[in-house]
Amino acid sequence: MPAYYLEALTVFLGLVLLMVEAFGPRDSKKLVGFTAAAGLAFIFILSFFAYGPEAADPGDKWDSYALWNFYAFDSLARFYKGFALVCTILVVLMSLDYRSILSRFTDDQESENGTGEYFALPVFACVGMMWMASAKDLAGAFVALELVTITFYILVAYLRRNVGSLEAGVKYLILGALSTGFLVYGIAWIYGATGTMNLEEIGRSLALVTFEGHIGTNLVLPATEGLADSVVVSLNTASPTPLLFGIALVLIALGFKIGAVPMQAWIPDVYQGAPTPTTAFLSVGSKAAGFILLIRFLDPLLQPGSPVAAQVTLMLAIMAGATLLFGNLAAIGQSNFKRLLAYSSIAHAGFLILALAAWKPASESDLGSAQSVSFYLATYLLMTLASFFILAQVRIQDGSEEINAFNGLGKRNPTLAIGMTLIMAALAGVPLTAGFVGKAFVFMLAVDAGLWWGVALAAIGAAAGFYYYFKIIRAIWWEAPADGAKPLVLPQITRTCVVAMTVATLVLGVWPQPILWLLN
Amino acid sequence: MLALLVLLPLLAFVAILAGAPARKAALAAGVANLVLGLWAATCWENDRLWSMSLPVLEKPALHLAFAFTDGMSVIMVLLSVIVTLAALLSGKAPEGRETLYYGSSLLISAGAIGAFAATDLFFFYAFHELALIPTFLMIGILGRGDRKEAAWKITIYLGFGSIILLAGLVWLANLAGTFDIPTMVRAAQEGSLAIDPAAQKGIAALLIVGFGVLVSLFPFHSWAAPAYASAPAPTAMLHAGVLKKFGLYGLLRIAIPLVPEGMNAWLVPLLVLLVGNILWVGLVTINQKRLDLMLGNSSVMHMGYIFLAIAALAAAKANGQVNDLAQPAAVLLMFAHGISIAMLFGLADRIERNTGTLELSDLGGLAKSAPGMAFLFGMVGMASIGLPGLANFAGEVMVFLSAFRNYDPAAGLGPVQIACILAIWGVVISAVYMLRAYRKIFQGPTVRATETAADLTFADRIPVLLLAVALLAVGLYPNLLLSLLK
Known part of the structure; x- marks a missing residue:
């Protein structure tokens, strides 16, 4: 099974959950939770049978899709997809035992009416994390990361009758937006400096560059195994400073995801205010997704010989x-x-x-x-x-x-x-x-x-x-x-x-x- | 088979958690381990029987490996099984806390045996920590007096010590490129593992402080006496008797063979500290008003002698001399001290249970109502002072001799010899506090606490006699152990 089916299936599961929430029992959301856990568990098992383009049969068309320029499937990707799935399953299970608090602080204290999305939203966040695990391109990574972050804006502030949860939601929103700004700005600088957003190409051009040339040098990246054609990128080879500035901005933005200084200030307040399953999801799932992205980002920058x-x-x-x-x-x-x-x-x-x-x-x-x-x-x-x-x-x-x-x-x-x-x-x-x-x-x-x-x-x-x-x-x-x-x-x-x-x-x-x- | 020695206490622990009668399960494991331990002493060189290795990690290669590297591990394992059985026998769990009481003792025992038997640096360190956690819990939950304070202090001290030690061990493993201790030692002997002097000095400093905290090296010793005074009897016996020897064992097993020059670089500071152990803590011991605090301090004090042997060994090794006395001396004294301090803590617990107090000023004349106890306490007290015929004497004499092993009269007294001359005064100090304690507890007119005190019952005597026999046997014929070290 081609690897991207995993994400597709997970999105589909999220949509199914919304349907179950809409047409299922009004006062108990147990069914939504268990459907989510079971569905995710099924996808987790499937993830062991997923493969990338290298394992495609000769007759297949999908291995030449342009998708593979954005989407990697290696052992790390498989591991972190499994990680996101397991984490989400456990968070959903935790939420099932947390329903009493959820209903107490939402619309209707007596029934669980209006809490069903709490089981569907983590599934969407999970898709984002799974995509981050495969990110190969800064643009794709950004989209995946935003999917996770926006889902979390809702999850953090989910207890809408609880001041602490709302406060946490606002803090998370403001700092999250700030870090998004850093990320986009940083990506822009990196693109300006290297002429590409593809991490693999950034790595290959860094291996060739010496930073003694002119602004706007054209660099021909020779054809390699994964990439059939040679690529020409336009580089700023006069000085590494613009590139480093971009890298620093991206590191700070990712620092928000993983909870690192200087973007750690939100963590205690948001963790304390958010519903406990959300806190758990933030502290494990979101952090791990941030780390896999960081690893993918650093891999080309820290390769041997990188200037x-x-x-x-x-x-x-x-x-x-x-x-x-x-x-x-x-x-x-x-x-x-x-x-x-x-x-x-x-x-x-x-x-x-x-x-x-x-x-x-x-x-x-x-x-x-x-x-x-x-x-x-x-x-x-x-x-x-x-x-x-x-x-x-x-x-x-x-x-x-x-x-x-x-x-x-x-x-x-x-x-x-x-x-x-x-x-x-x-x-x-x-x-x-x-x-x-x-x-x-x-x-x-x-x-x-x-x-x-x-x-x-x-x-x-x-x-x-x-x-x-x-x-x-x-x-x-x-x-x-x-x-x-x-x-x-x-x-x-x-x-x-x-x-x-x-x-x-x-x-x-x-x-x-x-x-x-x-x-x- | 060696794995079985570690596994049996763990299995008994699981059985107790699952609802087996706690005391019976613990004793069964204790007896079985003693038998296994004694058997091991007779045929430990049989590698097929006594070693095992289970790969747990492919890269970096890591094995859950147990083996008797040399006679020193055999003796330490022997010490562990003897003290464990005595501790299990002599303890009496408070009502309703049997699971915790016996379970923790078993975990401490398993951890200690695992640490002495492991040949892999990773598990050598790990098993010691396994033993520490139940120690903290026992003191915190079932301790006497200011238990929370004492338990928190030992937790923090030993936790910090362990992390310093870990830094040293990781550094060492990184340079050696392996976790297997025998491989490292072989490489160091053959010269293929050459650690440069700066790194040696750094590693040795981390190891001396790290192991030193665990062994209550002066001035990192202040956790020991309150912790032992507060701890339930089996915990004090097991920690002071067995677990504390882990640090000394580690210095002998790892620091001396792998970073001898680093150890030698710190020789003078180490000697100063160990003299601090013997004289300073010795004087503190004399000043104690309670028997349990006195014993706790005395156990800190006696560590100084073993450090002296280690220092003598380090000095000899770095100068290319041979000191064939120092290591046997250290091992023998570790064994003797372990047995005697366990016996003292066991007896102190009896005294408290039978008279209701350990304040020396509230006791007196106990020999009249409890002659058996008086005899055994007198015997182990003498042992701890260093009376010939008992194991400690052999150990201490050998330590003092080893300090003068490479003495060259023409060159004058070296630092090791000077430290040794100061250390010998420790014997006098031991005699002062031990004899004074004996007089205050057992002689003189009986007082209210001791008038009706019961003597040791038959069941009480078994564990004490077990330890006494070990003390006497090794004291009269030290070759029992020394032959294992050849």
Whole structure:
């Protein structure tokens, strides 16, 4: 099956969901949610059978479509499409157990009428993320990214009778629009400097250019395997500055998606105000989509021999250092668990950017930056979504998202407490959990690249992380439960998901290979 | 088979979670592990029987690998299984917390054995951390006194220490290009792994501080005494007796063979710190008013001797000399100290349970009502001072001798020898606080707390005797262990 069917099917699923919402039961949106989860699961299975143009039969026409100039399908694309699908499935499942809050803060408190789109919108966002995974061209990437962002404008402000959610929506909208501006402006500068928006062609022209010529040099890119004809691009070869300016703008814009300094300011407020499943989706799905785009964007710029590699690496290293410091140090003082997770998501972004700053292509004996980042994100998905699943239930049953709502969880639900302890330990990067393996990969890359400042900041960050994640463990086990606290019982869906993710976190901590198989 | 030693406690832990009777499951695993451990000591050189390797990651190549690299791992595993069984036997879980109590002890044990048996740097580090988490939880949940404060302190200290250590290990693995410790050591011996002096110095600094925090090297020791005083007995026994040795084991296994010049570059600071351990912490120990705090501090103090052996080894290695005494001395003393401190914590727990207090001023004359306890406490107290015939003596004497191994009278006293001369005063300090504690607890007129105190019951004696036999056997015939190191 040609790979682009996946996106097409997902869009179709979204439309079907809107129909189910319109013609299905008025007062319960369970059916919409389950249809979404089942449909996405089906597409996820199909994604293992998808292939790109290289596997087309001789008689096929589709492999010569112009689409393939915009759309890549390699192991990374397949991985991140699967990532987006799994993340969306889990978010939809989380929303199913979150319906009571959704209906409380929308039109009709008694019924779920008017909450059905909450299950359809993530599917559309998922399409955007899947397309970002395949982005090969800055124009296509921009369209896909906007599809995700615009969907999120609605999802963040979905609780329309809740001031916090509306405030978060406005903040996200304003900063999102700003970052879109940065992105378009940056793409324009890059186009002006290189004469193309195709990332592959940018890479090939950077390999040939020396920046000693004139403005408006015509460069002939020889024909290669993927591209049948030679291409002529018009370059500004007088100075690398315009190109670097464009790159910096795009990096800042992507920094908004992945939650990196200097575009991190929206994260705590938006995370706190948005409905919890949306927050989870933002912090995992949207971040991962931002990273795959960043990887695709950096790949040509950091290839061996690229004349701008040193400057781009420096920009990334500065971003990584600042993000690590900001995320980890600001998290220390948090008393609200959702805000803590927000800062923690910034901190994790710092580790991930550090891995990119220590750019290394995959080799025979070692993982490259792209694989390490992908692995880290996969473990991050498990740990973060599991925490949000539990947080959503604490919110519903105790009405609080503060850390002290977890006080005495060890007595109120010991099994859940053990699970939560493992997840927090994994987030902190304790060995034998998946979180440690991811962090170890990042450290190894940074040491290998000789980014000593980065290593030192990452070590400080990891130490701070140890402190603030263990604050939760301390609350769970060492503090007494509040007076009259009832046992916390997880509903079926949440329980199954949390158990599955916790077990996966442990298994991957000892045996990380399965994720890397998916990457090959 | 070696994997079984790690797996059994983990399986028992899972069984307990699934609802098996906690104490029985834990003891079954403890006994089985002791048998396996003793068997291992007789035939550990049989590689087919005792090693396993399971690839878990293709690139970078990573194996879940266990093997007895040399006699040192055997002795450490032996120490772990003996102390584990004693800790499980001597502990008594508070009502309703059996799962947590025995489960955590099993996890600590599995982590310690895993760390001593792993030949892969990754899992060597990972298993130690596995043991730390339940330690924190046990102190925080079931500890006495100011448990939250003590638990938070040990969590933060050891967490930071672990991260510093991790940085050093990653640096080392990056230079070596492998995670397999024996391969690294072989490469270093053959000269194919040549780490330049600057990197050696950096790595050694990270390893000394990282491992040092875990072993409570002065001045990173202040977590230890409050944590041990607060911890439930089995946790204190397992951590002070076994888990803390991980740092020393790591220095001997990794730092000394791989970055000897780096270790030598830090020789003088290390010597100053270890003398701080022995003299400064020793004086602090004398000043303690509670038995549990005194024991906690004394365990910090005794680490200084083992560091002395490590320093002597580093100095010899960097100068191209042979010091065949230092490593056996360190290993022997690690074993002896592990057994004796576990026994002391076990007995202290009995004293508290039978008299209701550990304040030295509230105790007295306990020997009249509990002669068995008095005898055993006296014996292990003597061991800890270093009385001949008990294991610690052999270890300490060998440490002092190893410091003078390459002594050249013509060249005068080197830093190691000076540190050793200062360290010998530690024996006097130990004698002062240990004898004083013994006098205050067991001699003199009985007081209210001790009048009706019960003696050790038969069941109480089993774990204590288990440890006492190990102390005596090694003390009378140190070759039991030393022959493993040949």
